[in-house]
Amino acid sequence: MNSYPESLTELVDQLKKLPGVGRKTAARLAFHMVRMPDGEAGKLAEAILEVKKRLSLCSFCQNLTEKDPCSICRDPHREVYQLCVVEYPADASSIENSGAFHGRYFVLHGNLAPMQGQGPESLRLERLKELVVSQQISEVIIATNPTVEGNATALLISRILEPLGVQLSRPACGLPVGADLEYMDPVTIRKSLDGRGPL
């Protein structure tokens, strides 16, 4: 039984489709939107439409951009010989925010997850290979996530790129800074010990 007015039910239904948003959160968000000033709600709706209208993929790195090529690929100060392969645009943003990488990216928009119907063909790996050759890339950091799918994806990419003679690497696994050993999972602890370095 549902006692909401029709337009409110529709909004709750649409919000429920978002990741991590269940029925209760959707209702809470919807009631909040009802209470928001009209202008604020309008801005949110507008922002959703704008993002769909203005964003496309950079023809070089496949990252989200409003202008092709994207600002990173256009930047003459980036190292052109380095490429960092990530699963999703959000991953590239995180690495970019760390300030630790100065090359360019390649966004796969997925990983190898055959159980979810994502095979190698969905990852534009031909385009990646083509880029490495045409742009004379000499180092590729395969920064897919340290998960089963991410590792499988990294392995596949290394198989494809190895014959080209480029230097391949993966980001180190270990304890996140600020972590508490007490609560760390055993696999991470093992990785951090295997990869231990001098003081």
Added chain:
Amino acid sequence: MNSYPESLTELVDQLKKLPGVGRKTAARLAFHMVRMPDGEAGKLAEAILEVKKRLSLCSFCQNLTEKDPCSICRDPHREVYQLCVVEYPADASSIENSGAFHGRYFVLHGNLAPMQGQGPESLRLERLKELVVSQQISEVIIATNPTVEGNATALLISRILEPLGVQLSRPACGLPVGADLEYMDPVTIRKSLDGRGPL
């Protein structure tokens, strides 16, 4: 430092204003919306605008409605002598979904929280008093939340309505059905023991 395209930053900023949505959740939702089919994102934006356009307050119960008076206040099968006072429209929905109440509602759109600048004048209590008199209401269930603010609000309402000679009550406090005594707070346990009943 922010490496998102402008329209994506704007969407993240708008989403961050929602309750319980921080920077990370906003980014996750935004990236999801980017990946959604255009039609789905459009439906969500449309639903937000529609809810703002179509919903208004019922002139009787102050609940959200698309048609004034609302479907509950228009329903001839509802008990007209009973009124249930709640803080927010979502509370009325929850009670309605329980199927345990057959009277009409009065929505305060808030509670008494002087520290947050919400005094009695924001709760339309004059309108409530007027309704109780004009509609010859004989029983008022004050279903504000069992919190400090909700209890204070209930007390204020009872002071206002007592002189009218209507029967006043509050929903019972006790253990929620399915609860585990081990994890229940002491105040709730005390309430449930104080209010114990025969088997």
